[in-house]
Amino acid sequence: MIFHRLFAEQALLPDGWARNVLFEVDADGFVSAVTADSPGQSPGEGAERVAGPVVPGMANLHSHAFQRVMAGLAEQAAHPDDSFWTWRELMYRFVGRLDPPQIEAIATQLYVELLKAGYTAVGEFHYLHHAPDGAAYADRAETGKRLLAAARTAGLGITLLPVLYGYGGFGGQPLGEGQRRFRNDPEGILEIVARLQAAASGDPQVRIGLAPHSLRAVTPGSLSEALEGVNALDPAAPLHIHVAEQTKEVEECLAWCGRRPVAWLLGEVAVDSRWCLVHATHMESSETGALARSGAVAGLCPTTEANLGDGLFDGPRFWTAGGAWGIGSDSHVSQSPIEELRLLEYGQRLRDRRRNVLRGTAPGVGAELFRGALAGGAQALGRPLGRLAPGSRADLLVLDPETPALIGLEGDPLLDALVFAGNVNPVRDVAVGGRWVVRQGRHTAEAQALRGFAEARRALLA
Ligand code: NGQ
Ligand code: ZN
Numbered sequence: 001m002i003f004h005r006l007f008a009e010q011a012l013l014p015d016g017w018a019r020n021v022l023f024e025v026d027a028d029g030f031v032s033a034v035t036a037d038s039p040g041q042s043p044g045e046g047a048e049r050v051a052g053p054v055v056p057g058m059a060n061l062h063s064h065a066f067q068r069v070m071a072g073l074a075e076q077a078a079h080p081d082d083s084f085w086t087w088r089e090l091m092y093r094f095v096g097r098l099d100p101p102q103i104e105a106i107a108t109q110l111y112v113e114l115l116k117a118g119y120t121a122v123g124e125f126h127y128l129h130h131a132p133d134g135a136a137y138a139d140r141a142e143t144g145k146r147l148l149a150a151a152r153t154a155g156l157g158i159t160l161l162p163v164l165y166g167y168g169g170f171g172g173q174p175l176g177e178g179q180r181r182f183r184n185d186p187e188g189i190l191e192i193v194a195r196l197q198a199a200a201s202g203d204p205q206v207r208i209g210l211a212p213h214s215l216r217a218v219t220p221g222s223l224s225e226a227l228e229g230v231n232a233l234d235p236a237a238p239l240h241i242h243v244a245e246q247t248k249e250v251e252e253c254l255a256w257c258g259r260r261p262v263a264w265l266l267g268e269v270a271v272d273s274r275w276c277l278v279h280a281t282h283m284e285s286s287e288t289g290a291l292a293r294s295g296a297v298a299g300l301c302p303t304t305e306a307n308l309g310d311g312l313f314d315g316p317r318f319w320t321a322g323g324a325w326g327i328g329s330d331s332h333v334s335q336s337p338i339e340e341l342r343l344l345e346y347g348q349r350l351r352d353r354r355r356n357v358l359r360g361t362a363p364g365v366g367a368e369l370f371r372g373a374l375a376g377g378a379q380a381l382g383r384p385l386g387r388l389a390p391g392s393r394a395d396l397l398v399l400d401p402e403t404p405a406l407i408g409l410e411g412d413p414l415l416d417a418l419v420f421a422g423n424v425n426p427v428r429d430v431a432v433g434g435r436w437v438v439r440q441g442r443h444t445a446e447a448q449a450l451r452g453f454a455e456a457r458r459a460l461l462a
Contacts, residue, residue: 001026001027002024002025002026002032003025003026003027003029003434004024004025004048004394004434004435005022005023005024005025005046005047005048006022006023006025006047006048006049006050006054006396006431006434007020007021007022007023007038007047007048007049007050008020008021008023008049008050008053008054008398009021009053010053010054010410010411011023011036011053011054011055011388012053012054012055012056012388012415013034013036013387013388013389014387014388014389017410017411017412018036018037019036019037020036020037020038020039021034021035021036021038021054022034022035022038022047023054023388023394023396025394025433025434026434028204028433029204029205029393029394029432029433029434029435030204030384030390030391030392030393030394030433030434031388031389031390031391031392031393031394031434032390033390034388034389034390050398050429051398051400051401051428051429052398052399052400052401052428053398053399053401053406053410053414054388054396054397054398054399055370055396055397055399055415056120056374056385056386056387056388056395056396056397057118057119057120057121057385057395057396057397057430057431057432058118058119058120058327058337058370058373058374058377058397059119059120059121059122059123059326059327059373059374059377059378059380059381059385059386060114060119060121060122060123060327060328060329060337060377061122061123061240061276061278061297061299061326061327061328061376061377061380061381062123062125062240062276062278062299062301062328062329062330063110063114063122063123063124063125063328063329063330063332064124064125064126064127064330064331064332065103065106065107065110065111065122065124065126065147065150065332066094066095066098066103066106066107066128067091067094067330067331067332068106068107068109068110068113068332068453069094069098069102069106069453069456069457069460070090070091070094070460071331071332071333072333073090073094074087074090074091083308083309084245084246084248084308084309084310085246085248087308089178092176092177092178092179093178094460095128095178095181096132096178096181097132097459097460098128098456098460100137100142100143100146101146102455102456102459102460103128103143103146103147104146104147104149104150104452105150105449105452105453105455105456106452106453106456107124107146107147107150107151108150108153108154108445108449108452108453109449109450109452109453110150110332110335111150111151111153111154111156111449112154112443112445112446112449113335114154114156114329114335115154115155115156115430115432115437115438115443116425116427116430116438116441116442116443116446117335117336117337117338117425117427118336118337118338118397118425118427118430119156119329119335119337120156120157120385120393120395120396120397120430120432121156121157121158121159121377121381121383121385121393121395121432122151122156122157122158122159123158123159123161123209123238123240123276123299123328123380123381124147124151124158124159124160124161125161125163125211125240125242125278126143126144126147126160126161126162126163126211127162127163127165127182127211127213128143128181128182129143129144129162129163129181129182129183129184129192130143130180130181130182130183131181132180132181133180134180134181134183136188139195140188140191140192140195141162141191141192141195141196141199144160144162144192144195144196145195145196145199147160148160148196148199148200148206151205151206152205153445153449154437154443154445154449155432155433155435155437155445156205156432156437157205157206157381157383157385157393157395157432157433158205158206158207159206159207159208159209159238159380159381159382159383160196160200160206160207160208160209161208161209161210161211161238161240162184162189162192162193162196162208162210162211163182163184163189163211163212163213164184164186164189164210164211164212164213164217164218164222164223164226165179165182165183165184165213165217165218166183166184166185166186166217166218166219166222167216167217167218167219167222168216168217169216169252170215170216170252170253170255170256170257171219171256172219182213182217185222186222186225186226186229187229189210189226190226190229190230190233193208193210193229193230193233193237194233196208197233197234204393204433205432205433207237207238207381207382207383208234208237209230209237209238209239209240209382210226210227210230210237210238210239210240211239211240211241212226212227212239212241213241213242214241214242214243214249215241215243215249215253215261215264215265216249216252220268223269224269227239227269236274236382237274237382238274238275238276238380238381238382239274239275239276240275240276240277240278240299240380241265241275241276241277241278242278242279243261243262243265243277243278243279243280244260244261244262244279244280244281244282244283245278245279245281245282245305245308245310246281246282246310246311247282247311249261249282250282260282260283260284260287261282262277262280262283262287262290262291263284263286263287263290265277266287266290266291266294271294271296272294272295272296273294273295273296273297273324273379274296274382275294275296275297276296276297276298276299276326276379276380277291277296277297277298277299278299278301278328278330279299279300279301279305279310279313280298280299280313281305281310281311281312281313282311283314285314285317288314288317288318288321288323289317289321291318291323292318292321292322292323292324293321295324296324297324297325297326297376297377297379297380298313298318298323298324298325298326298376299325299326299327299328299380300313300325300326300327300328300340300344301327301328301329301330301331301340302327302339302340302341302343302344302347303329303330303333303334303339303340303343304328304329304330304331304332304333305330306343306347307331307333308331312347312348312351313344313347315344315345315347315348315357315358316348316352316357316358319358319359319360324375324376324379325372325373325376326372326373326375326376326377326378326379326380327340327341327344327373327377328340336425337373338418338419338422338426340373341366341369341370341373341419342419342420344358344369345357345358345365345369345419358372360372362412363412364412364413364415364416365416365419365420366412366415366416366417366418366419366420367412367413367415367416367419369419370415370418370419371415374386374387375387393432393433394431394432394433394434395431395432395433396430396431397427397428397429397430398427398428398429398430398431399414399418399426399427399428400426400427400428400441403422403424403426404424405417405418405421405422405423405424405426406418406422406426425441427441428440428441
């Protein structure tokens with residue numbers, strides 16, 4: 001049954017830009033048909049003519065939603081050696097104060113913002129499972145369900161990745177005080193996965209995966225036990241892990257096993273296209289090539305990696321090797337896919353003192369970045385996203401044809417301008433599963449979401 005027909009004068013389809021495109025969307029929010037060069041100026045009856053060029057919605061493959069409430073609050077110099085690790089201490093202090101309704105309120109605000117900026121799906125890397133004293137809630141999946149509720153309220157697609165977090169460092173070191181809320185053994189996290197799968201069953205907007213937090217937070221035994229368990233529940237479940245974000249992690253991994261984190265992971269675990277390796281900042285060239293060949297997605301989070309002083313990904317080598325990649329907003333110092341893509345390229349330019357570094361087959365660098373992040377993001381989230389074709393989700397953006405950055409442009413040059421000059425948000429309307437969630441830059445739930453967020457922020461600052 002056709003639920004909705006949309007007509008766009010210009011749209012980015014899997015094979016390239018097309019004109020006069022008629023999209024048909026079914027009642028479950030999947031694209032059921034796409035017809036380019038649809039006859040005449042008056043398309044088939046009942047079609048809604050959209051106001052500007054249409055592109056697929058962007059995937060945000062890495063989010064810790066609760067960190068939205070502390071974005072911007074960790075920018076005061078405290079020690080001469082402020083670092084990722086001192087930021088993490090501050091983050092643990094915020095974590096200790098949040099209750100489930102606040103977690104939901106913060107996530108709702110974040111998800112509304114992500115939609116307005118052009119993300120239509122998120123990968124939620126969720127480790128804040130338990131009460132502040134470390135005790136499990138009556139429903140072990142309580143906080144995960146809060147995130148599903150926030151995504152539903154906002155209308156955002158979600159791949160929820162419950163996190164296995166068992167240890168405080170390599171070799172099974174005990175957890176610190178600030179990490180008590182994260183703690184699960186394989187059995188505990190698999191129960192959460194199963195409960196969330198049941199809660200999400202039949203919902204095409206939701207997918208459940210699993211995320212070992214990092215090699216710091218698991219042992220080889222707990223990792224393989226959790227992977228076996230999740231494969232029994234869903235053999236295609238997306239698998240995400242933080243890896244090699246900081247040089248200290250690389251040093252500690254070398255001290256523990258004599259190998260670097262990415263090398264260890266690729267050598268000991270069957271890493272394939274189901275996997276997303278988040279950050280993968282510090283790799284030797286052999287690791288970069290091997291990661292690209294594994295088929296896994298590199299989950300790049302440029303604004304957070306810059307904010308936390310991580311380092312720069314070796315883009316040229318990974319691009320040459322044909323690696324898959326996508327973007328995430330991680331700690332949410334930015335909610336804009338444009339800013340992530342731009343900073344990804346700018347970091348490479350600043351390091352290499354060259355221009356147009358992350359190039360693909362087509363000349364446009366912005367277009368290459370936009371397309372690459374659509375494909376890798378869809379892969380990492382394990383949902384049919386990122387392409388406007390039959391069988392995929394009808395998640396799309398209508399760009400504002402009146403925004404100065406885009407005026408007079410079409411096709412790939414429009415994407416170049418979007419990425420490198422889209423400073424005023426050029427996203428006008430957003431549909432997820434064929435339903436409008438943002439119209440003329442406004443989300444229907446934005447006022448309510450902001451009130452909930454303001455309350456949570458006030459409570460945290462009190
Ligand atoms: C996180 N964030 O899990 O929120 C981490 C910090 C850690 C980033 N890596 C904590 N950006 O890695 O131990
Ligand atoms: Zn992260």
